[in-house]
Amino acid sequence: MTVFSLFKEQVFKNPKAVAVSFNSINQTYSKLYDESEKISALLQLSGVKSGDIVAICMNRSPEMISALLGIVKAGAAYLPLDPMFPDKRLEYMLNDSGTNYLLTESSLFQKFNQFKGKFIDISEVKQIKKLDQTNDLSRPDSLAYVIYTSGSTGNPKGVQILHSSLTNFLLSMQKTPGLSSEDNVLALTTLSFDISGLEIFLPLITGAGITIASKDEAKDAKELLKKIKKDNITVVQATPSSWEMLIDSGWNENLNIKALCGGEALTRELADKILDRVDELWNMYGPTETTIWSSCAKVTKEDTIHIGKPITNTQFYIVDNNLNFCPPGVPGELLIGGAGLSIGYLNKPELTVEKFIVNPFDKEKKTKVYRTGDLVKLNSKMQIEFLGRIDSQVKIRGFRIELDEIEAVIKQSELVKDCAVVVKEINNDKKIVAYMILDNPIDKEEITQQIKKIRENAIQKLPDYMIPSLIIDINKFPLTPNNKIDKKALAELKISDVNYSTSSTKPENETQKLLAKIWENLLGITGIGIDDNFFELGGHSILAAQMLADFEKETCKRIPLAEMFTSQTIRQLASKVENGNIKLNWNPLVQIKNGDENKIPLFLIHGAEGNVLLYRDLANRLNSNRTIYGLQAKGLDGKKSFNLSIEEMAEEYIQAIKSVQPFGPYNLGGYCMGGSVAYEIAMRLTAGGEKVANVFLLETYNACTLEYNQLKKTRIKEKIENIKFHFDNVRSLNGKEKIIFVKRKAETAIKRTGARLNKLANNLGISTTDESSSYFSLTLRDINDKAQIEYSPPKYSGKVILLRPKVSFATEPDPNFGWVDFVSGEFRVYNLDVAPRGMLTEPFVKQTSEIIEKELQF
Structure with a gap:
């Protein structure tokens, strides 16, 4: 059996049942089957053969699901590429996998300028009108997918999963936690996260429905909650972070859903909150290398949080450093064997041998087990409790992250002598913090510049969930008795106790003091140092113009706005004013x-x-x-x-x-x-x-x-739309980016409104204030708008x-x-x-x- 053969059974059973819903548009099992047939034919016409790996990079849509089915029907394995990943990371995965085929959308072609293989545009499937039924080329012993996870060597590694492993997982999940043809499963997770396999394939082999959450809905807890209610969702799978986000959005009433929670450790506090709001809660556990989830446990308020029993055809072993069994109560590493076991990492035999070892409890030495690196123990009730990690791997918002990979990227910079990355709890939120020793920095300003370069490099190579929230230079690392970096001590350091990247130098003369006062009033920040960057503190062009106008009112000295490109700190601006280096022409x-x-x-x-x-x-x-x-x-x-x-x-x-x-x-x-x-x-x-x-x-x-x-009449409507567009942009951002974006736009709106009122007052001859640069900017805007309309x-x-x-x-x-x-x-x-x-x-x-x-x- 394979995913496609199980899906095909459901097509024959009830072809008119709704398989996929997206943006209120429904697609039946019959329609989904036909579309996957066409995509399979398109792939084969493009040269795809059994055993090939086909990369897929698509936005969330029903076409994405039919594309996955088409790939496996053609006998190929799919390699999911997240459109939001940095181009260099996508390039690495394509090169490392050796794939010659990329199935994508024309709008995403630009992300793959370096790809030398064959581009297959999903829109080409429209040219395939009528087909004789093609053969299902998928086989139980063939690859179903290759999915990349964070790697300790500095690059992600591709985990290879067979169809037999995937179907074993799906059939087990069908029984426990259980799914029926009456269910409607929310597809919330990005395709590059392996748990998406449950949300997509489990409903399709069961005859249930899939409701796809859009990218915007997946990021907006309030919208997601509305969708769960409106679309009658019955099963939701999410990480603890996502469940917390839903609760924080104002979710209080009970919903008739089965909640699956995994990807991170489930706390007692969060479990109780979820239990108050759902019909059932299941704690899910499993690494990517053993096919999505390897165990599950129904959570109750009376019982201890544990990871449950292994799923069908799966074995757990808790061992010490010498691979001997640990008795109940004694912590040890969890080994996993059985049908879900990956065949290893793609093109990485040494790493495969290290992590997939011969089963020490198989006398015939014919089977293997995966070393999870997870620390667990059997409690007094013979339940397995998750205790943490024995290495530097962490889970943040459900994403598995090797801190070593982040360290390796930062160490690529010639500016860095050494680096250690830890996870800190800041305001009840897990954040990645990179501490580093820089190679002979001269002064504070150079440190700030070097940190910017290091962050830019990380942005180009790491997905957003792996980019450090803070990059901090440190004089020396705390060490363990064995002279190794003490990461526990690093994680416990207070940010205020280390040399953080903002300026601490206070104003030294009257010009600097005045600028600091103006900055603090405009930016709403106290304690600004003279080497802090105006724009990095949240400033923007409108505030810059206002800042310079305020300075001119106080001193009668004009600083052209263009100076803000080269002088973005108080020290730089004050120096130009005092030395007379400002070009006023x-x-x-x-x-x-x-x-x-x-x-x-x-x-x-x-x-x-x-x-x-x-x-x-x-x-x-x-x-x-x-x-x-x-x-x-x-x-x-x-x-x-x-x-x-x-x-x-x-x-x-x-x-x-x-x-x-x-x-x-x-x-x-x-x-x-x-x-x-x-x-x-x-x-x-x-x-x-x-x-x-x-x-x-x-x-x-x-x-x-x-x-x-007509254009003049519709400008008011355009202004209303403008607000909506800003809101749409905000919805696509994460929490920190969203706060910064909203703050900047609100400040801009306030300044523009003030400028318009000032202009009106001047026109009426009732203003008692001088015309500011904002006033001139507004007048200029009106003239320029007219010039564009008349061009x-x-x-x-x-x-x-x-x-x-x-x-x-x-x-x-x-x-x-x-x-x-x-x-x-x-x-x-x-x-x-x-x-x-x-x-x-x-x-x-x-x-x-x-x-x-x-x-x-x-």
Whole structure:
């Protein structure tokens, strides 16, 4: 038996039963079978053969499930790749697995620029209309899937699971905890997490239904709770962290669900909370190497929390260091044998031999067991209690993490002499903290810069759940009597007792004291040091403008907003003020980032608000050592008159561009209105005989395709949609990112509202305050908005790249944003996984930077 043969039995039993539901759309067993047949045929036409490994990277959808079934029906094993993983990690898994096939969606192709195998676009299945029934090529002794888990060697390792192991697990789960054809199972878990196998395959071999939670719903506890109620979910599998999240969201009433809890140790306190709200609670236990769950136990309020008995055809052994049985009450390592045992790690024979050993209790030495590294004991009731780990592996939010892998990534930096990673409980939340000894840092500022570089490297190579919350430099590690790093002592250190990466130097003169006072008032933070970075403390372009305006009111000294690119600390700003190094003559050109003079620069034109600080995160994210210039608006300083049209801006900015780059090819781009200016600049440069390599339109709509009067009437509706889009972006973030994003957007909204009121008061002649930079920015925004609406672009024969959000405003319905009829040259559109107004903001800017980096040719 295999998963597909068991699924096929249910198709014949009740073909019209609902198999999968997603976004209120239902797919029957018959339809799911037909779709999987087509995908199997598509794979075979693409060259996939029995025994091959097919990587699958897809967004959550019914197509994802039919794709899995199609892969196994074709006799291949699936390798799940999470679209949210860093590109370098995905690249490693593809290379390490040796797969020649990648089944994905065209929108995700850009994540796999280095893949040399065959891309199979899932949309191609639509071209397969009618099929003669194809053979089921899956076999019990063939691979069902390869799934990568964190590895202690510094890279993830691929666990190989046979069909026989998977079906043994599913048939056992069907009996205990139990599932029937009347059940509706919530598919909550990402495909790269092995427990998703229960949520997808167990219902399909039982005749039950699957309800897929979208990515947004999976992250939002309130939305998830609504979905459980609305869709009549009966079985929910989740980690303790996810159950805690649901309870914290306001879940108090009893729901008729069977709750499966696993992936981390279940506490008594949490178990009691869940039991008050569900019909049944089951504690699930098992490592990936023994096929998802290896045991389960029904939890009651009267009994001790334990991991239960082994599932069908599975054996547990508790042993000491010499592999001898441990008597009841004595802790030992758990060994697991039986039908669920993996055949080992893909392409890692040495590691396989180390972890999959000959069964010491098999006299014939024919079977093997897996060394789990889990510390357990038999209690007085002969129940197995989980006590912890005997190595550096941890579980956070259900994800298995080898701290050694994180250490290995950090140690790759030549800046790091040594590193130790621990897990700390901070505000009742598990956080990964990396302590490191840096190689001869000179001063505090250099330490901060080095830590930034180390974090950037980690972001590029590790999934988000493995990135340290804190990276802290330390003078020396605490040691055990055996002269090894004492990680227990490290984990118990108070953050305040170590040399953390923020500044502690207090203001030393009047200028610094005034700046510190202004910063603290604006940012809502006390104790700011003169070497703290304004933007890392939560500052942004609107607050920066307000900060400099407040400073000018107090001192009558003007600091141009562009100075914030090179002077982002109190010490740097104060030094420029005191030494008279500030250039007060306005210049549209601002050097955002200094790079290799042999690489063609990138010029980014301001948006409607006129300043170029909005490109700060993008400049930091771009990996290539390329000089980046911003072009800021005339009149931003409140002294000069404004440019009133796109054409005027283009003419003036071309002169500034040529002052640093006399000849092409040119790389140009801009956000919103700035994209239109970049387009016009490209037109004029090309007409003058210069070459333009790229024009990047970042969420830029060609407003001339819209009806002018209707456009003005719908601006109020657009503002309402804008709030919704920000909310959509927030929902996709984790807790810490969400707080930072909301704080920044709230502060921006408050400042803009204040500026509008100030402008109105000035217009009425009743204001008693001076016009601030926010006032001028607002006036400039209105002028620039009008300029964009009135701009009628000519046809352009060069290369244009449009980066568009996943949805657009009601006033802007065209998926090509009105440009396709104007660009006669190469026109590329990238669809981003972000709502409008988010592509230049962390963490969403990462995808934007990757696309621009790929397109830059010179």
